[in-house]
Structure formats: C-alpha cells, structure tokens
Amino acid sequence: MHTSNLYYTEPQLELAELLVASAFPSRVFFCNSGAEANEGAIKLARKWGKMHRDGAHVIVCAQGAFHGRTMGALAATANPRYRKQFEPLPKGFVHIPYGDLEALEQSIDSATCAVMLEPIEGESGVIPLEPGGSRRSGGCAMSATCSSSSTRSRPAWDAPAAGGPTSTRTRRRTS
Numbered sequence: 001m002h003t004s005n006l007y008y009t010e011p012q013l014e015l016a017e018l019l020v021a022s023a024f025p026s027r028v029f030f031c032n033s034g035a036e037a038n039e040g041a042i043k044l045a046r047k048w049g050k051m052h053r054d055g056a057h058v059i060v061c062a063q064g065a066f067h068g069r070t071m072g073a074l075a076a077t078a079n080p081r082y083r084k085q086f087e088p089l090p091k092g093f094v095h096i097p098y099g100d101l102e103a104l105e106q107s108i109d110s111a112t113c114a115v116m117l118e119p120i121e122g123e124s125g126v127i128p129l130e131p132g133g134s135r136r137s138g139g140c141a142m143s144a145t146c147s148s149s150s151t152r153s154r155p156a157w158d159a160p161a162a163g164g165p166t167s168t169r170t171r172r173r174t175s
C-alpha cells in the first residue's frame with residue numbers, strides 16, 4: 001500500500017527503530033530504488049556543504065561506477081554509454097580512476113562536499129576498494145548503494161499478511 005509522504009506508517013517506524021538500534025545510530029530515509037537513495041545522498045551532501053562548508057557542492061565519484069538512471073545519479077556515473085543521450089547533466093561531479101587513492105586525495109578541495117564510492121564496483125567487474133580507501137578521502141566518503149535484490153523494497157504483495165501493508169495504520173508526520 002502506498003501512503004503519502006505526509007505520513008509515517010507503523011511498520012516503517014518499527015523498521016527504522018530496528019535499523020538505528022542494530023546498524024547505525026542515526027536517521028533512516030526510506031525510498032524505492034537505488035537511484036532514489038543516491039539522489040537523497042547527493043542532496044544531503046550538498047545541503048551539508050551549503051550549511052557547514054561555505055557552499056561546497058562538488059562530489060568526487062569513481063570511473064566504472066554505476067549510480068542509477070535519474071539525472072543526479074547519472075551525473076555521478078561516468079560511463080558515456082548511460083550519460084550521452086541526456087546531457088547536459090547537472091554539474092558538480094568529478095570522476096577519478098577507481099582505487100587510485102593518490103588521485104582521490106588530489107581531487108578533494110574546498111569545493112568538495114562528498115566522495116561517492118561503491119565499496120565494491122559491480123558495473124566494471126567485481127572490484128573491491130583497497131582497504132582504507134574510503135578513509136583516505138578525509139572522512140567525507142559516502143558509500144553508494146549496492147542495489148542487489150535484497151536491498152530493494154519488496155512489492156506490497158510480497159509482504160506478510162498480518163501487520164503487513166494492507167493493515168498498515170498511519171501516523172501523521174510531526175516535522
């Protein structure tokens with residue numbers, strides 16, 4: 001069942017609480033696809049840059065990565081095969097060779113708000129990032145989604161009947 005984003009659903013709250021308690025002590029953003037997750041991450045990074053880094057907005061990305069088919073995610077994806085027909089794409093993305101930590105360090109300057117890397121690139125093979133690779137980005141790395149079927153949202157008809165989406169109650173957002 002789809003609900004407007006003006007409302008939270010109880011299963012959503014329960015899942016968020018579970019994730020925050022077991023994975024990371026922060027907030028959870030639910031979305032429908034890998035591309036949407038990356039759009040959210042891009043916007044979050046830019047907002048942070050605007051608020052805390054004097055308007056820093058550039059995101060450093062890696063060649064060979066795939067981040068999705070929406071305009072921001074495509075701008076983060078270097079492969080011309082995906083980009084070409086949709087150019088001009090949003091500006092503010094630079095692409096460095098994957099795993100080149102020297103290039104990564106050199107690409108970061110006062111305009112950088114984030115580094116967007118897949119811990120394992122899948123589009124160009126199965127290539128893991130060198131250990132410590134994301135730490136070398138000076139702490140501004142964000143992991144791009146790894147969109148296997150297990151990370152995608154399940155369709156409503158695949159949900160358990162009891163307490164599942166068909167019996168979802170809603171709560172109004174407070175902010």
Ligand SMILES: Cc1ncc(COP(=O)(O)O)c(C=O)c1O
Pocket residue numbers: 032033034035036038066067068069118122144145146147
């Ligand atoms: C690494 C990675 N990021 C993002 C995406 C985009 O995900 P979606 O197709 O769910 O928008 C994919 C899709 O294959 C992917 O493999």
